[in-house]
Each structure stands twice: as structure tokens, then as C-alpha cells.
Amino acid sequence: MDPAITIETLKKDLAEMKSALEKNPFEAVSAEAQQQSNLLNNITLTIAITGRSGAGKSSFVNALRGMDDQEKGAALTGVTETTMVPQEYSHPTFPNFKIWDLPGIGTAKFSAKEYLTKVSFSNYDFFIIVSSGRFTEDDTNLALEIQKNKKKFYYVRSKVDIDIDNDRRSKGIDVGDTHEMMQSEKETLDTLRKESYDNLKALGVSSPRVFLISRWDLSKYDFPLLQDTIEKEQDEIKRDVLIMCLPILTKDSIKKKKVAMESLIWKKALVSCSVGLIPLPFLSLGCDVGIVAWTMREICKVFGLDEDSLNILANRVGKPVEELKSVIEHTPSTDKITAEFVMDLLKRSAMWGAITVVQLVLYFIPVLGSLYGGGSSFAKTFCLLKNFLENAVKDAEKVLAKAAEPKRRK
Ligand SMILES: Nc1nc2c(ncn2[C@@H]2O[C@H](COP(=O)(O)OP(=O)(O)O)[C@@H](O)[C@H]2O)c(=O)[nH]1
Ligand SMILES: [Mg+2]
Structure with missing residues (x-):
């Protein structure tokens, strides 16, 4: 060496x-x-991923663990949730880094309060509320309840790669035209940002903060910003664990x-x-x-x-x-x-x-x-x-x- x-x-x-x-x-x-010195063994970091069925929760769980959906031990994706049982997924190499795939809040008609009790909210360090389209009252009620319980939450708009692709097609832009592609991507992201902001404002959120992500490439869009934001809002020890464990x-x-x-x-x-x-x-x-x-x-x-x-x-x-x-x-x-x-x-x-x-x-x-x-x-x-x-x-x-x-x- x-x-x-x-x-x-x-x-x-x-x-x-x-x-x-x-x-x-x-x-x-x-x-x-x-x-x-033993923080990777002594400290547990537990994240909860919630949102409607089909929002992209399980896919996001896998992406955070650096995994493909087909990997052994990966969270099942593309399946409709039928139970109210949260699923725990540990990081493949750091078992104390745990990501919970929570059932969609709309799966059963609970109030946000009942839902949080049902999923044992106190176990989680923070929540990520995922939506692939508009956020709903279920999402914002949940966020309010999380806040009341003195926990942090982050709104994530998933599948933005699909929106970008759809817009590009509807504008008839050729994939070979890098400049046009980048311009169109920027426009889509701006629109999505405004849309999500207005959407949450209309639901009564005072200063909404939404992160745009694609499960297929966490290095792009707002995932790096989401990571930075979460890190800033954690204590020093948990922040280091998060940094060490994320892909x-x-x-x-x-x-x-x-x-x-x-x-x-x-x-x-x-x-x-x-x-x-x-x-x-x-x-x-x-x-x-x-x-x-x-x-x-x-x-x-x-x-x-x-x-x-x-x-x-x-x-x-x-x-x-x-x-x-x-x-x-x-x-x-x-x-x-x-x-x-x-x-x-x-x-x-x-x-x-x-x-x-x-x-x-x-x-x-x-x-x-x-x-x-x-x-x-x-x-x-x-x-x-x-x-x-x-x-x-x-x-x-x-x-x-x-x-x-x-x-x-x-
Ligand atoms: N293109 C694209 N598809 C996604 C993304 N996230 C999830 N999906 C797809 O959306 C469907 C539902 O995702 P899933 O993670 O099972 O949603 P869940 O019900 O919230 O757990 C699956 O077919 C995923 O492959 C994404 O960021 N981009
Ligand atoms: Mg799922």
C-alpha cells in the first residue's frame, strides 16, 4: 500500500x-x-416512506438502498397494497440504517392521527411523503400530524423522468438534440415545481417545499438537494450515519x-x-x-x-x-x-x-x-x-x- x-x-x-x-x-x-467510534453499529437511523399506493414508495426504498427492484431482498414494486402493515428494509451492508415502506394512507380510511398510531410513528427519525402527481388532503393532513408530533417530513414528487419524457414527446423534440432536450427538461421541472407549490398552497400549506426526483437516477433533479436538506436538519451523529450509508x-x-x-x-x-x-x-x-x-x-x-x-x-x-x-x-x-x-x-x-x-x-x-x-x-x-x-x-x-x-x- x-x-x-x-x-x-x-x-x-x-x-x-x-x-x-x-x-x-x-x-x-x-x-x-x-x-x-462505533456509530455505524450503535446508532440507528430510521426513515419512513409514505404516500398513496402507486406513488413510487417501494421503488424509492430500493433506490435509497442503492438497489435494483429485481435485487434479492428488494421491496416489491408495482403491486397494489392491500394491508396496513409497514415493511422494514435494512440497508444491504449497514443493518442499522432502516427504511420503512409504509402503507398508503388512503389504503384504509383512517384519520392521519389513527394512521400514525397504526404505523408507530415514534420509531422513525423523519418521514418522506411521496406523490407521483398532485398531493392530496391525506398527504397534507398527515404532514400536519407529523409536525404536531415534533418530527420532520419532506414532500417528494416522484417519477419526474416520466413527465420530462412526456413533455419532450409532445413537443416533438428529437432525443439527439441535446440543447433542445435540456431546455425542455428545464421547462418541465419549472412547471412541476410551480404546480406542486400551488397544489400544496391550495391545501393550506404555508411555505411548501417539494423535491422532484426520479427513482432511476438519484444523482439528478432534486435528490442531492433533498439529501443536503435532510442532513442539515439532523443532529451531527445521525447526519454522518446518513452520509455514510446513502449510495x-x-x-x-x-x-x-x-x-x-x-x-x-x-x-x-x-x-x-x-x-x-x-x-x-x-x-x-x-x-x-x-x-x-x-x-x-x-x-x-x-x-x-x-x-x-x-x-x-x-x-x-x-x-x-x-x-x-x-x-x-x-x-x-x-x-x-x-x-x-x-x-x-x-x-x-x-x-x-x-x-x-x-x-x-x-x-x-x-x-x-x-x-x-x-x-x-x-x-x-x-x-x-x-x-x-x-x-x-x-x-x-x-x-x-x-x-x-x-x-x-x-
Ligand atoms: N419512470 C419511473 N417509474 C417509477 C418511478 N418510481 C416508481 N416508478 C414505477 O411506478 C410503479 C409503482 O411504483 P411502486 O414503487 O410500486 O409504488 P408504491 O405503491 O408507492 O410502492 C412501478 O411500476 C415503478 O416501477 C420513477 O421515479 N420513475
Ligand atoms: Mg409499494
Whole structure:
């Protein structure tokens, strides 16, 4: 594994940790790091998708999980709902990220209040109300009730790709005419925005906010804005979980994941090296190599580089998984990332254990000297994880580009 970080960047990378340690005593930061370092296992994020039957709820559930509708374990789409039973769908690689496919509110004639009780509203972090056409009184009554219960909700207008296509056809625009196509798409989106706004206004909503999406391409239209909006309205921990778990759609989503992981790895490194404070098993070379290997596998999952994520992506884009794997240069497959693998890296990582790096870390954050190994284990572990992250980012970008390439004709 080639070093992808330099000493110059190290200082910047440790800034968050330094500022946390300036504000609070080391023990408090360490305890918080312990709690947060395992956020992908400890924190549950639960989203509820609701709306009329046929609105596109189940399809959206699958899209949020990065899945095709035909994937094993995918929510069934195109079926009429007959029961009032909410269905839970976990993320394929992060089981604590749960998306609930709720029955359409119009399925049985309940009031919004009865409906929310029936679907156990308190279980969800927020609601997404989906409609493929006009929103109805059922939708707005539900939103009001959600608000009364101090939860957040977001209106989503689905299937905008169909509206765009219909408008293009009715205007007689040729698909080869990129300029005309883009112009027509913009007009359709403007019309839909105005229509949804007026529609909700007429139903008594004071300042409606509607996000236009297509299940077939979450990187387009308003999905990125929806994601940003939800993230801003979540607390820091849940926001990071959301960022880590949502599918990689663009280079920007890779960037966000990187930032979220950066704030996680110093905590992981601290926990793995806090052996002077808390005795831990599996110790070798001054840090808990088990935690380090686990973190590396987590990084792979967050960046979609593990076997399961790659298979799901291959299925979604209709390409052989080997084609996607062929561009991964730096990240080993997750089954190879074991404690032995980490030990081997630590032994070979001369530069990261170098006196200059340790001195820099200690000069910057002196309290780390109280850790087992006088800070050198921390410096090594942190650099190792940071390096792994940088490499995973590079590979994730290549996989994203490969997945987006047009399919080869047979
Ligand atoms: N073109 C297009 N079709 C969609 C979209 N979302 C859902 N559909 C289709 O609409 C139909 C109903 O979707 P489904 O997810 O089963 O709706 P639900 O009853 O609300 O769960 C299915 O045939 C989906 O394939 C979308 O964004 N674009
Ligand atoms: Mg459904």
C-alpha cells in the first residue's frame, strides 16, 4: 500500500481532534470517542416512506438502498397494497440504517392521527411523503400530524423522468438534440415545481417545499438537494450515519463520505490506542489491531468497495462485477483485511512511525503522549487509517466512473 498522505496534511487532519481536546478534558473526549467510534453499529437511523399506493414508495426504498427492484431482498414494486402493515428494509451492508415502506394512507380510511398510531410513528427519525402527481388532503393532513408530533417530513414528487419524457414527446423534440432536450427538461421541472407549490398552497400549506426526483437516477433533479436538506436538519451523529450509508451517486457524495470518515478515524485510532486507560484484548504493537482491521473493512463498505456493495452496484448498472473490480488498485478485498494484515502493515510502516511524525503529533496534541507507547502507536495507527481512507477514496472514484461508462455492445 503506497503512502497517500504527507506530513504536511497530517496537521490539518488532526485539527478536529485538537479542537475537541482543547474544549474538554482528555478523559471526556476519549469516552466520547469510544461511544462515537462505533456509530455505524450503535446508532440507528430510521426513515419512513409514505404516500398513496402507486406513488413510487417501494421503488424509492430500493433506490435509497442503492438497489435494483429485481435485487434479492428488494421491496416489491408495482403491486397494489392491500394491508396496513409497514415493511422494514435494512440497508444491504449497514443493518442499522432502516427504511420503512409504509402503507398508503388512503389504503384504509383512517384519520392521519389513527394512521400514525397504526404505523408507530415514534420509531422513525423523519418521514418522506411521496406523490407521483398532485398531493392530496391525506398527504397534507398527515404532514400536519407529523409536525404536531415534533418530527420532520419532506414532500417528494416522484417519477419526474416520466413527465420530462412526456413533455419532450409532445413537443416533438428529437432525443439527439441535446440543447433542445435540456431546455425542455428545464421547462418541465419549472412547471412541476410551480404546480406542486400551488397544489400544496391550495391545501393550506404555508411555505411548501417539494423535491422532484426520479427513482432511476438519484444523482439528478432534486435528490442531492433533498439529501443536503435532510442532513442539515439532523443532529451531527445521525447526519454522518446518513452520509455514510446513502449510495454513491456522484463525486460529491464520495467527498462527503470522506469528511464523515475523517471525523471517525481519529476516534477509532484513539480508542484503539487507549490501552493505558482501558485494557483491551488482541493487543499487539501498541494498538488494538482488531479495531483497526474492523475500521478498514468499514471504510470499504462506506465507499462501496466490499463484495456485497460491488455486486449490488454491478447488478444495478448491468455490468459484470469483475469489470468494476478491475479498476480497484489500492484497496484489498475485505476478506483479506484481517488482524494479521494490519500487523503486517504496522511493521512495514516505517515512515508513519518515524520520529518526525510522532513529534509532530505530540507537538500538536501533547496529551496523546499519555497513551500507551507515548503517542507513537497513535501516530502510526492514525496514519495507517488515514492512508487507507485516501486510497479507498481514489478507488471509489474509479469504480464510480467505471459504473457510469456506457455498456459495451456485444
Ligand atoms: N419512470 C419511473 N417509474 C417509477 C418511478 N418510481 C416508481 N416508478 C414505477 O411506478 C410503479 C409503482 O411504483 P411502486 O414503487 O410500486 O409504488 P408504491 O405503491 O408507492 O410502492 C412501478 O411500476 C415503478 O416501477 C420513477 O421515479 N420513475
Ligand atoms: Mg409499494
